[in-house]
Amino acid sequence: MARWILAGLVGLFGVAVFVLAVRDGRADSALLFIGLPVLMSIALVLMPGRTTHGRVFTVTTVGLLLAAVALHEGAICVVLAAPLVYAVAHGAAALLNWAEQPEKRYALLPIPLLLVLALEGTGVRLDPEQAVTVTRTVALSRDEVASRLADGPGSAGVRSVPLRMLRVPLPERVDGSGLAAGDRWMFHYPGSAHGSGGHTVTEVVAAAPGRIEFRVVEDSAITARWLVWRSATVAWKAVGERTEVRLSIVYTRRLDPSWYFGPVQQTLMREGAGYLLDTMVPR
Incomplete structure (x- = not known):
């Protein structure tokens, strides 16, 4: 008893x-x-x-x-x-x-x-700020890459195996275009049984030849449950007759413990960043 x-x-x-x-x-x-x-x-x-x-x-x-x-x-x-x-x-x-x-x-x-x-995340957090970078080399000139980027993300790219298996939420539609400071892109996420998937609004804050920087001005997307988007940078340069395009994303991880969810989210974020880059500059 x-x-x-x-x-x-x-x-x-x-x-x-x-x-x-x-x-x-x-x-x-x-x-x-x-x-x-x-x-x-x-x-x-x-x-x-x-x-x-x-x-x-x-x-x-x-x-x-x-x-x-x-x-x-x-x-x-x-x-x-x-x-x-x-x-x-x-x-x-x-x-x-x-x-x-x-x-x-x-x-x-x-x-x-x-x-x-088990106390991690209740008061003290370890390395919540994370970043990922993905690179693609495409058969386009620098001007062609700039033109593709200015049009905004296009048709959906190919989801990698981890993204497909886990059914990671990805934007289903993107509104907006342009590479000038102040231009905004809105990423719409698919809804679920619990309601709308929400959206993420980004704004170009700096633009230079071969480089643009974004900040997040609004985020009601379903992904906000697991992370907070901070900023993103797209840079491109000529490599021979091809062009190397690099996308870097800075975000804050919301899940703890860090030793477990840190690497897991880093991996999924890298896959998601690759998917996004493929929608902007198809290989």
């Missing part, structure tokens, strides 16, 4: 952590992706029974699906977070099971460390 009561208390505390994280706008922090799985694992291990990992898997899966509904997330966020959440939950459960043996009490030592790591 005592184990049931303790498990219930830990479980209730985990639910409280979830509610507070969402209410206080901390749903992007490590508190949700590390802290909550650890607490729920402790509760499940304390419950009587022999199928600890089976219970952990079931509850973790249900929790991910419920979080997707409660937080209005799409499949992409569930897929990206699932490996981390499963690893933390099953890892914590294994450590707690080992620690039940008197000679293996040391297995409890990583648990406080996991709970400390």
